[in-house]
Amino acid sequence: MSTAKSSSVKPSEEIENVVIRLAGDSGDGMQLTGNQFTAVSALAGNDLATLPDFPAEIRAPAGTMAGVSAFQVHISSEDISHPGDKADVLVAMNPAALRSELSKVHSDATLIINTDEFGERELEKAGYDSNPLDDDSLEGYYVIDVPMTSLTVTAVKELGAKRRDAERSKNFFALGLLCWMYSRNPDDVKDWIDERFASDDLIRRSNVTAFDVGHAFGETTEQISITHVVESADHPPGTYRNVNGNTALAWGMIAATQLSGLQSFLGSYPITPASDILHELSKHPAAAFRTFQAEDEIAAVTSAIGASFAGDLAWTTTSGPGMALKGEAMGLAVSLELPLVIVNIQRGGPSTGLPTKTEQSDLFQAMYGRHGESPMPVIAARRPADCFECAIEAAQVALRYRTPVILLSDGYLGNSSEPWRIPDVDDLPDLSVEFATESNHENPDGSMDFWPYLRDEATLARPWAIPGTPGLEHRIGGIEKQDGTGDISYDAVNHQLMTDLRAEKIARIADDLPPPEYTGDLDAEVLLVGWGSTWGTIASAVERLRKEGILVAHLHLRYINPLPKEVGEILRSHRSVIVPELNMGQLSRMLRAEFLVDAQPLNKVAGLPFTVGEIEAAVRKAVHGDDGGSK
Amino acid sequence: MSTAKSSSVKPSEEIENVVIRLAGDSGDGMQLTGNQFTAVSALAGNDLATLPDFPAEIRAPAGTMAGVSAFQVHISSEDISHPGDKADVLVAMNPAALRSELSKVHSDATLIINTDEFGERELEKAGYDSNPLDDDSLEGYYVIDVPMTSLTVTAVKELGAKRRDAERSKNFFALGLLCWMYSRNPDDVKDWIDERFASDDLIRRSNVTAFDVGHAFGETTEQISITHVVESADHPPGTYRNVNGNTALAWGMIAATQLSGLQSFLGSYPITPASDILHELSKHPAAAFRTFQAEDEIAAVTSAIGASFAGDLAWTTTSGPGMALKGEAMGLAVSLELPLVIVNIQRGGPSTGLPTKTEQSDLFQAMYGRHGESPMPVIAARRPADCFECAIEAAQVALRYRTPVILLSDGYLGNSSEPWRIPDVDDLPDLSVEFATESNHENPDGSMDFWPYLRDEATLARPWAIPGTPGLEHRIGGIEKQDGTGDISYDAVNHQLMTDLRAEKIARIADDLPPPEYTGDLDAEVLLVGWGSTWGTIASAVERLRKEGILVAHLHLRYINPLPKEVGEILRSHRSVIVPELNMGQLSRMLRAEFLVDAQPLNKVAGLPFTVGEIEAAVRKAVHGDDGGSK
Amino acid sequence: MTTTETTTTAVDIPTTKRADWQSDQEVRWCPGCGDYSILSAMQFALPEMGIRREDTVVVGGIGCAARFPYYMNTYGIHGIHGRAPAIATGVALANPDLSVFVVGGDGDLLSIGGNHLLHALRRNINMTILLVNNRIYGLTKGQYSPTSEQGKVTKSSPRGSEDSPLLPLSIALGADATFVARTHDMDRQHMMEVFKRAHAHPGAAFVEVLQNCNVFNNHAYESITAKANREGMIIPLRQGEPIRFGPDDSLGVVLDPRHGAVVVNTADVSEDELLVHNEARDHPSVAFALSRLSPNMDEPTPMGVFRAVDRPVYGRNPVETEPPGRQLISDLLHSGTTWEVD
Amino acid sequence: MTTTETTTTAVDIPTTKRADWQSDQEVRWCPGCGDYSILSAMQFALPEMGIRREDTVVVGGIGCAARFPYYMNTYGIHGIHGRAPAIATGVALANPDLSVFVVGGDGDLLSIGGNHLLHALRRNINMTILLVNNRIYGLTKGQYSPTSEQGKVTKSSPRGSEDSPLLPLSIALGADATFVARTHDMDRQHMMEVFKRAHAHPGAAFVEVLQNCNVFNNHAYESITAKANREGMIIPLRQGEPIRFGPDDSLGVVLDPRHGAVVVNTADVSEDELLVHNEARDHPSVAFALSRLSPNMDEPTPMGVFRAVDRPVYGRNPVETEPPGRQLISDLLHSGTTWEVD
Numbered sequence A, B: 001m002s003t004a005k006s007s008s009v010k011p012s013e014e015i016e017n018v019v020i021r022l023a024g025d026s027g028d029g030m031q032l033t034g035n036q037f038t039a040v041s042a043l044a045g046n047d048l049a050t051l052p053d054f055p056a057e058i059r060a061p062a063g064t065m066a067g068v069s070a071f072q073v074h075i076s077s078e079d080i081s082h083p084g085d086k087a088d089v090l091v092a093m094n095p096a097a098l099r100s101e102l103s104k105v106h107s108d109a110t111l112i113i114n115t116d117e118f119g120e121r122e123l124e125k126a127g128y129d130s131n132p133l134d135d136d137s138l139e140g141y142y143v144i145d146v147p148m149t150s151l152t153v154t155a156v157k158e159l160g161a162k163r164r165d166a167e168r169s170k171n172f173f174a175l176g177l178l179c180w181m182y183s184r185n186p187d188d189v190k191d192w193i194d195e196r197f198a199s200d201d202l203i204r205r206s207n208v209t210a211f212d213v214g215h216a217f218g219e220t221t222e223q224i225s226i227t228h229v230v231e232s233a234d235h236p237p238g239t240y241r242n243v244n245g246n247t248a249l250a251w252g253m254i255a256a257t258q259l260s261g262l263q264s265f266l267g268s269y270p271i272t273p274a275s276d277i278l279h280e281l282s283k284h285p286a287a288a289f290r291t292f293q294a295e296d297e298i299a300a301v302t303s304a305i306g307a308s309f310a311g312d313l314a315w316t317t318t319s320g321p322g323m324a325l326k327g328e329a330m331g332l333a334v335s336l337e338l339p340l341v342i343v344n345i346q347r348g349g350p351s352t353g354l355p356t357k358t359e360q361s362d363l364f365q366a367m368y369g370r371h372g373e374s375p376m377p378v379i380a381a382r383r384p385a386d387c388f389e390c391a392i393e394a395a396q397v398a399l400r401y402r403t404p405v406i407l408l409s410d411g412y413l414g415n416s417s418e419p420w421r422i423p424d425v426d427d428l429p430d431l432s433v434e435f436a437t438e439s440n441h442e443n444p445d446g447s448m449d450f451w452p453y454l455r456d457e458a459t460l461a462r463p464w465a466i467p468g469t470p471g472l473e474h475r476i477g478g479i480e481k482q483d484g485t486g487d488i489s490y491d492a493v494n495h496q497l498m499t500d501l502r503a504e505k506i507a508r509i510a511d512d513l514p515p516p517e518y519t520g521d522l523d524a525e526v527l528l529v530g531w532g533s534t535w536g537t538i539a540s541a542v543e544r545l546r547k548e549g550i551l552v553a554h555l556h557l558r559y560i561n562p563l564p565k566e567v568g569e570i571l572r573s574h575r576s577v578i579v580p581e582l583n584m585g586q587l588s589r590m591l592r593a594e595f596l597v598d599a600q601p602l603n604k605v606a607g608l609p610f611t612v613g614e615i616e617a618a619v620r621k622a623v624h625g626d627d628g629g630s631k
Numbered sequence C, D: 001m002t003t004t005e006t007t008t009t010a011v012d013i014p015t016t017k018r019a020d021w022q023s024d025q026e027v028r029w030c031p032g033c034g035d036y037s038i039l040s041a042m043q044f045a046l047p048e049m050g051i052r053r054e055d056t057v058v059v060g061g062i063g064c065a066a067r068f069p070y071y072m073n074t075y076g077i078h079g080i081h082g083r084a085p086a087i088a089t090g091v092a093l094a095n096p097d098l099s100v101f102v103v104g105g106d107g108d109l110l111s112i113g114g115n116h117l118l119h120a121l122r123r124n125i126n127m128t129i130l131l132v133n134n135r136i137y138g139l140t141k142g143q144y145s146p147t148s149e150q151g152k153v154t155k156s157s158p159r160g161s162e163d164s165p166l167l168p169l170s171i172a173l174g175a176d177a178t179f180v181a182r183t184h185d186m187d188r189q190h191m192m193e194v195f196k197r198a199h200a201h202p203g204a205a206f207v208e209v210l211q212n213c214n215v216f217n218n219h220a221y222e223s224i225t226a227k228a229n230r231e232g233m234i235i236p237l238r239q240g241e242p243i244r245f246g247p248d249d250s251l252g253v254v255l256d257p258r259h260g261a262v263v264v265n266t267a268d269v270s271e272d273e274l275l276v277h278n279e280a281r282d283h284p285s286v287a288f289a290l291s292r293l294s295p296n297m298d299e300p301t302p303m304g305v306f307r308a309v310d311r312p313v314y315g316r317n318p319v320e321t322e323p324p325g326r327q328l329i330s331d332l333l334h335s336g337t338t339w340e341v342d
């Protein structure tokens, strides 16, 4: 492991963790800067979690609140799993960034402010009546004034860049300063700049220069007297990388392809925050992955159904509104009993809602967003790296049970990143399938037929006979089918049977499931039940509470349909069950209905993850009957 | 009231009720015959309920089981509300009809068989190895052999009709015979024939002749020694008519239009079993009803949203698969908070499923079939005539609360008919609305603005300001909006607020609701909770059980969202709660989640309504802990 | 779909006959429905296409015509309304060696499914699309369709439909379809020829088949397709020949800048003013002009192949067909920046 | 949309200026985006259309261009992706006195929304549709669109897109649209003229507006629309005039049966061989031929009104606008067979 070498002459102090928030205009490159600071922190061996937070517009008017783009990173020498409730440090590139983000930092936070942008016009655009740097509105904060723009421009112009272009490098100034403050290895950043901007030497050199100037500013300014070191975290041995949820998911899809031995087909239509999966996968034709950008979400899913019929491992990726459009076709997939994985990177709803913000409000849609009785397995990923595993698992269930499967992630998971110990590929499961090659039904006269709905006794899966296989020609469709033959049938008894079989097939998946993740104090009065991306926050809250001596347990569900068999017993063994969800109480209702347990919803629909404090407060209230002196 | 005059010379016996099933080839006109027998029975003052049961193909190969089309009618001198579990009389026009329908009649039923069609080829097509009329397979039944085809042809050919055309009238022979057997007034039928076939005199006369021959056959055959009289039922005074659910619904939509004073707009795309609503409404431009046959269901609902924005009372009608396609747009309607009624005539699912059969499996879809948190009121009609009232009520809620509303009916309700006491139009509610005409928000400087999301304090409804109104120009969309102004907002606190407000607005509808229909023994141990078209069957079962001394109560929900306030208390006041549904247990899960009451599902997914016996058996089991000697 | 080349060199394709292509399912169309003759023309033509049953996939949407797959002894999907071209796209991309057929009605492929049709055509996905045009919604019992004539009285248009009809071939040509043809249910030979040509075309082949729905729109094309009317009302398109038809070839088609293509008396024009039919014109404008003849299907109507041009078939960007295996996963996971903890 | 007549006789329409049509919302496009000039051209043109703000409804789908409604001080709906033409259909049918505008991108109106566009055009619904074509998905940050050139490298097509592009005008003409025009974001005067013509057209008016997305597809049309290139690359369509352009009108367009419309040196042809532009040709074939010029937008490209013909506007089947009232319900309920119980 490479260690960060601090080139500073100032004293340095060790800290356990820090939450840094970068905020600027949409055009200021805050996401890039944040991601790069994350990357060097990962290289420094820290554990970390990030929270990108940007507007839906490509680039709203410069300098306005609407245009502010922010990125938060939590770095730590301990295991962490959430991006931090409030930031310790805010980098504000302009007045709008300061104004819009101030509520998201601690009241004694360090504010690193690009003072060059605090002219009258900029202040007005941000809606400030007076300059916050001059009045006492920032009292309590530790304010560091940095003329980032001018320092950058002065240095970069010397390379021959035009003023406007020179200005663009100012985010690298900020990155340099932060790297100095937190003793990150400058070479890691510079290597990356060299690679990333290899195609334009002037830009490359401008960025390196800006970075150096920022770094040097830290060393020389009297406003900062000390650097900080966040020691590397105590990770288990292995090879690590940084990964965000969408990339991990795409790679999981590629891995499933390799493990199955099948060609993969992705039918997709771009939509935030799912598009990056399409982008990533379209780079890997050598991985036997064909991506098809369809004309809409309906064509995306129906083309995937066609590909599945023809023997591909088929996928479709989207977000809520696109999911709504796929409902009818999902019903077809249920009826055809073909393998298919449908991925929903959830975002804020209803309707267009908050396209770039996170939410968990599509769970009901996943469970019930189709007409008729059309049960489907629903799997949810809990952290960025978990998306990799979940993609493989979704494919495994789809292939084994010949069923469409819904895989839920969300905008937060998709965009945020964490260090990931790269798994040993030999530990990954074998997903190979056997296509049908022969007739399977003997007629009374001894002749043989192929019956497409003759099921495997254990899994109730039907045979997968693909075009090109002689003798197994068959026709299937969305009209109710005769059990066995698959012929059209309007028979009452058969319809009940088929409905029961489709339900039973999904229910049986529970036979294969490992026990759900259930940790903490198993004898606790309070149980927190979560699913999906709330995992990190809930786990952190549980850890903190237990340190305080408050007994609490945590059940986190990967499978929401079917529920693992152990869930009922676990729920019943705690007096108080709290279900935190970024929706109005969807899983909690499902649990209540299934187990008649008084599971209490803890809901938040604000486009943002829970804070650890919010979870803690709810538990304290349950334990003490009130807010119980929550700090 | 016109009384049936029996022209028979044979003795006649009074019976309380009879269930008659007509079955023949899709081309045999069984639906027409059944409906006409229903009409004359209604005119005779009977109470009645019907169950049309036909295949999805327009006309499958003649003589095959796949082509059998059946119609069941239950007529009674008592109040009835279900089509009868098993038939007392089966009219079988060919062997396939006999074979496919025999399981649907009592084991001692009367079978009226068109013997002319029982040739070798026809028997083979139906899959009979030997002629059931000759072997003893019909033992126990009372078989009446009638050479319908030949008797009809002989008589009708005399009018100059070709043999093939003459044959077509044989269903009128059957109708004549039935009318004789049940002492229906022949003139009522003949008047109708005269009107219906006015444009083709030969057909008109052929049908009258066939009817007369059938009628005469009854009088003369020795196989029938007695006629039956079903006395008129003891209906409250008033003017009555026969109506099926889809017509009642269409008329309710027209009524709502008149009561609101608005023009109506229907955006629809044909689909079984909802198309008839579009057909009926397109006949009534004078009722200020514009119908628009869109290119698909998405255009159907989005055009309706546009019309609503422009000030029309807007509707869209469909069935399950079409409903699935509308999900995304429904989310838009939720976000825009515009009035809109979305009607789903449910059919068997999943996917194309059983297009001409009934089911209640789209309840979850109605509740949850959208992404994000997008609550909508859900109303369900319970009997054919109730569709009229429900349409008015759905419009009332939509207009009052400025919200999309889902109205659920199903294939059984839509196609089956019952006598209906025509309501006094003066008793119908006033649905008039006030469009916004003025600015509603005073700015600090005293100037006025129009804020499209400034809500009514009581209902939380927002103002409806329609294009053409000067000064109220405004823009709304599916992105999250700032409370009040309606401007785009990505603010976290505001998103929570708007989510809460949208939920609260729907929840408040419960304040306006009358108590739900709750009848039977209110101190009973067993409560049956139903919704929608199961009403008649459940009510009949309750009546029968109570006659036997078994205590049972019946709660039937018109509003599924929001639930009436009384529901929780009612559920808790019975030891055992049974929820019969034509699905796998959707309402029961909702009730369990909401009230933590151990509501037990009673499910059937067979494309057919429950039988009264099925409900009875479930109650007996609950009372006695087993089947308890159910008969 | 195999290319022409494959068809001719396919020595190892077993000989089949019509019956081999018939499934064991009872055909459930109304007696007298034009779909029967289309089905049988296809089943007669298939043995001449040089393909195997197991390599053939028929995809339908929903509608009477869209039931086609059930009756074909091949692989088949009866999909959902309007989506057959999209489903077929997935089939065709997953396995380019298959012969993929799409069959749907005018409602299925032009109303709810119009967009998928458009995009399948412009992408030039390898499939043969039969649009079975009866100018009515059959399966839902008689509403007007996007090809119904204006003013048509149907269940959903008791005062006559207001919509002006789409011409399927114009739409296809507007999307720059590479193969565009028309045939009709009354002429089995013609259907067979067109079906074979369409199948042999590499890429997306679009065929409009005029079909009579005798229950809900009887005699829709009688004025054109009835035996007695054909001579004067059907304009046969023959590659390389001047377009003539009618008794003694007394009628012909000329191009006219004002009106596009027009029918003239051959006596009134000189031989070389007649439009010479050329399917292979790269530019779709002439084919488009022909597609606008007889917009209401009550004037002389061209039949045959309007256009047949080459354009790369979609799916040529190579994708590995067999996943290389676990090593690829490992390489991928280790790509970019990594670090070791020990 | 008001008819031309209304525009000229509208004495009681208050005079407006550009600012009256600007809403109080901050415009949130990227600096330099072509959408700004389209918006301002529209806002400059509106005062000359003789309509009132309150009678104007702007409907967008989803995409950068589709944000248009927010910036217009009129009634407006920002709908869902692809559905603007369908939403606008409802608006237009509910109130035929409104001026209804639809604004959407090439993805919005041709990819997910292609079918609604097609059907709105063929029905001739009373609305003005601006298809803002930047040949890219802007709002979702740069994937190829249905109008992107083949081989385009984007985020979703790292090896170059395989799709061959749709030409919006060909699609519109294939659907028999009654008004079809093209303009571009670099010429405000031209945009204003076209917008006014489109709005004055009774029925559906379709306008393709070439637009530069400087963030994800910069310079897409530079070879045509840059000031320096226009003379040789833009073919202005002027009603009744032979089509000429280029330095000293040295270039022109002729019709050619083999290739449709082709660009020639005027020196090489006689004056009357040049195609005389006539928007009013009932038959869409010549307009179609013009729409195929410059299929990749890198050759001389016609601008202006390709077609403007009359066809009845949808919605003329009369429907009562005010419900007659309760008596109608009573009559309806008592229609047909009834009986009395007393």
Ligand SMILES: Cc1ncc(C[n+]2csc(CCOP(=O)(O)OP(=O)(O)O)c2C)c(N)n1
Pocket: B269, B270, B271, B272, B297, B321, B322, B325, B352, C062, C063, C064, C065, C066, C080, C081, C104, C105, C106, C107, C108, C109, C132, C134, C136, C137, C138, C139, C140, C145, C213
């Ligand atoms: C989503 C959906 N909408 C509507 C329907 C109902 N539907 C079935 S077939 C059909 C149209 C049939 O017309 P066409 O496609 O022309 O086929 P034809 O029956 O005339 O051959 C419709 C509207 C459906 N099955 N699914």
Ligand SMILES: Cc1ncc(C[n+]2csc(CCOP(=O)(O)OP(=O)(O)O)c2C)c(N)n1
Pocket: A269, A270, A271, A272, A297, A321, A322, A325, A352, D062, D063, D064, D065, D066, D080, D081, D104, D105, D106, D107, D108, D109, D132, D134, D136, D137, D138, D139, D140, D145, D213
């Ligand atoms: C149902 C649905 N699918 C996908 C999206 C994501 N999306 C938003 S805009 C857009 C396309 C934008 O391209 P275009 O229509 O050309 O407009 P532009 O941004 O280029 O102006 C897409 C795919 C969405 N909002 N809704």
Ligand code: SF4
Pocket: B058, B059, C028, C029, C030, C032, C033, C034, C035, C064, C065, C134, C138, C139, C212, C213, C214, C215, C216
């Ligand atoms: S309804 Fe028409 S198209 Fe359908 S099967 Fe019958 S005749 Fe054929």
Ligand code: SF4
Pocket: A058, A059, D028, D029, D030, D032, D033, D034, D035, D064, D065, D134, D138, D139, D212, D213, D214, D215, D216
């Ligand atoms: S992304 Fe492109 S189209 Fe969208 S606002 Fe920016 S420049 Fe304009």
Ligand SMILES: [Mg+2]
Pocket: C063, C105, C106, C107, C132, C133, C134, C135, C136, C137, C138, C145
């Ligand atoms: Mg049709």
Ligand SMILES: [Mg+2]
Pocket: D063, D105, D106, D107, D132, D133, D134, D135, D136, D137, D138, D145
């Ligand atoms: Mg675009």
